[in-house]
Amino acid sequence: MINQLNELRSLAARAENRRTETGIPRVAMVQGKIPEHMLAAVYDPMINLILQGSKSMTVGDRTLRYDPATYFVMSIELPAVGSVHPAVSGEPYLAVSLTLNPAVLTTLLADLPGPSERHEHEPGFSVAAVTPELMDAWVRMLRLMDNPEAIAALAPAYEREILYRVLQGPHGWMLREIAAPDTAMARVNLAIQWIRRDFAEPIRVESLAHKAAMSVSAFHRHFKAVTNLSPLQYQKRVRLLQARTLMIASARSVTAAAFEVGYESATQFSRDYARVFGLPPSRDTARILEENRGIQS
DSSP states (O other), rough: HHHHHHHHHHTTTTSSOOEOOOTTTTTEEEEEEEOOGGGGEEEOOOOEEEEEEEEEEETTEEEEEEEEEEEEEESOOEEEEEEEEETSSSSSOOOEEEEHHHHHHHHHHSSOOOOOOOOOOOOOOEEEOHHHHHHHHHHHHHGGGGGGGGHHHHHHHHHHHHHHHTTTTTTTTHHHHHHTTTTTHHHHHHHHHHHHHHTTOOOOOOHHHHHTSOOOOOOOOOOHHSSOHHHHHHHHHHHHHHHHHHHHHSSHHHHHHHHHTOOOOOOHHHHHHHHHSSSSSHHHHHHHHHHHHHHHO
């Protein structure tokens, strides 16, 4: 498997220190030191394979670490804070990812036997060791970067194989749960879409539970199990991440950003912000902008 890993590293070495498209649908790669604020985001559902260095991901109060030849599955959109690190020997962080497409998953699952068990109280993100079979499918997928005329014909087959190999692994249940229409995870996923769409508006957990066709207690229990956050905590993280983007990318003031994302008090916003990011918003954004200037110079 070391030869496969080395080939993947060579193929992905053309990536930049940000999400770099490969020309293959839903497949991206990244290399090197990534600005910290870019790793604090609402992450799309994905399969992410670590090739070199390591990454840590924190959702709520749970932190997972990913090392080379491991992959993580994120089955729903989650507000997370990440950090990447080079290899001990100095080589830069390197990873590839496949964004999950529910339609592709549904079509694949229609050709497979049904699950033997349900996982209704498990988190919607976790890490596992890569297998030689999964690694081989990734190698063939990334080789298409050098054979673009074959992408349309072969990438869908390789994508199905990657998904199939993950389905056969310890976290395959996550892919099944998000593709099935009436699972607890699918209902939580619907609630997440509602929260994200109207994140600046007040939410009532009772209303979300009703829309998800669950009792309030069941909805809260399932939501917390999947996301490691309560519905209100989830909304707060989305608001804070959006406000951070507004202050950094659009030069909004602290007060303007707070009100734009739905806070009624700039003071409360600053307290919540410092609790999540470690510094008050004005100091945090000044630090990030200074770091960005250093990276660009």
